[in-house]
Amino acid sequence: MEVTLESIQQLKKEKNAVVLAHNYTLPEVQDAADYVGDSLGLSRKAAETEAEIIVFCGVSFMGETAKILNPDKKVLLPEPRAGCSMASMCTAPQVREMKKLYPEAAVVAYVNTTADVKAEADICCTSSNSVKATSSLEEKDIIFVPDMNLAAYTAQKLPEKNIIPFHGYCSAHHGITKWQIEDLKILHSGAEIVSHPECALDVLEMSDFVGSTEKMIDHVRESPNGEFIIATEVGMLYRLGKARPDAKFYFPPNALCQTIKMTDLRLIHRALNECKQEVVLDPDISMRARIPVERMLSLR
Numbered sequence: 556m557e558v559t560l561e562s563i564q565q566l567k568k569e570k571n572a573v574v575l576a577h578n579y580t581l582p583e584v585q586d587a588a589d590y591v592g593d594s595l596g597l598s599r600k601a602a603e604t605e606a607e608i609i610v611f612c613g614v615s616f617m618g619e620t621a622k623i624l625n626p627d628k629k630v631l632l633p634e635p636r637a638g639c640s641m642a643s644m645c646t647a648p649q650v651r652e653m654k655k656l657y658p659e660a661a662v663v664a665y666v667n668t669t670a671d672v673k674a675e676a677d678i679c680c681t682s683s684n685s686v687k688a689t690s691s692l693e694e695k696d697i698i699f700v701p702d703m704n705l706a707a708y709t710a711q712k713l714p715e716k717n718i719i720p721f722h723g724y725c726s727a728h729h730g731i732t733k734w735q736i737e738d739l740k741i742l743h744s745g746a747e748i749v750s751h752p753e754c755a756l757d758v759l760e761m762s763d764f765v766g767s768t769e770k771m772i773d774h775v776r777e778s779p780n781g782e783f784i785i786a787t788e789v790g791m792l793y794r795l796g797k798a799r800p801d802a803k804f805y806f807p808p809n810a811l812c813q814t815i816k817m818t819d820l821r822l823i824h825r826a827l828n829e830c831k832q833e834v835v836l837d838p839d840i841s842m843r844a845r846i847p848v849e850r851m852l853s854l855r
């Protein structure tokens with residue numbers, strides 16, 4: 556059977572389901588979604604929804620965050636193998652070891668973590684509120700897991716804090732080099748450089764704007780410029796193109812998250828139709844993880 560957008564809309568209605576999709580997902584997935592956004596926007600939507608079923612099109616930590624916020628709802632991850640390499644770099648025992656080494660420190664966990672790492676944290680953050688979340692803590696010493704690049708960016712904005720990073724990274728963003736950006740700038744000298752804070756600090760330092768995927772889109776929408784070098788995952792092209800159909804976008808090579816591209820219309824249809832691929836979490840871990848996630852969501 557051919558899977559069409561219409562058949563998915565029909566199933567969503569029948570099952571009282573909402574489809575949430577990250578900005579990096581395939582265009583066909585974004586077209587099927589009720590909301591497309593960055594990690595923070597998606598967490599807020601997941602917290603607010605009245606639908607009985609949440610179909611999360613993204614990677615596993617995103618589905619887990621939706622489940623943490625909705626323990627009594629069904630959260631489906633259409634492709635359960637869609638993991639995040641950065642999230643899998645950092646385990647709860649590693650965080651507990653860091654806490655032993657720095658007993659005075661508070662823990663900030665980027666949402667790109669497993670539920671059991673979140674359960675060790677005082678507050679979670681996304682790429683759009685890492686500075687706000689970190690500065691909301693009283694402690695001077697902050698263990699920041701797992702992204703060393705987001706940690707370095709946050710530390711630069713908050714010199715009053717002593718940020719102790721875990722040394723994880725996102726392969727797609729960490730692989731973007733300042734030389735690639737310099738080469739693009741030589742070819743397109745008038746282009747603005749717009750970057751995601753998961754990039755290394757030397758890329759961020761040469762950028763005109765740094766922000767989460769949604770903030771990058773907002774910035775491009777408002778900018779008088781017509782050309783942009785985009786230092787993030789290439790899936791952003793779809794939303795950027797819709798926001799600014801007149802503009803040109805240049806991406807560094809290989810900035811690709813393969814796992815987030817695994818979810819397609821067929822898998823969404825199957826998950827909805829069979830109500831399968833449910834995110835299941837240990838209830839105790841989920842309860843503990845909810846505290847830092849909600850603390851983050853309460854920041855305004």
Ligand code: 13P
Nearest residue numbers: 593594681682683767768
């Ligand atoms: P945002 O959704 O917060 O922009 O970050 C996405 C992400 O996980 C990048 O790898």
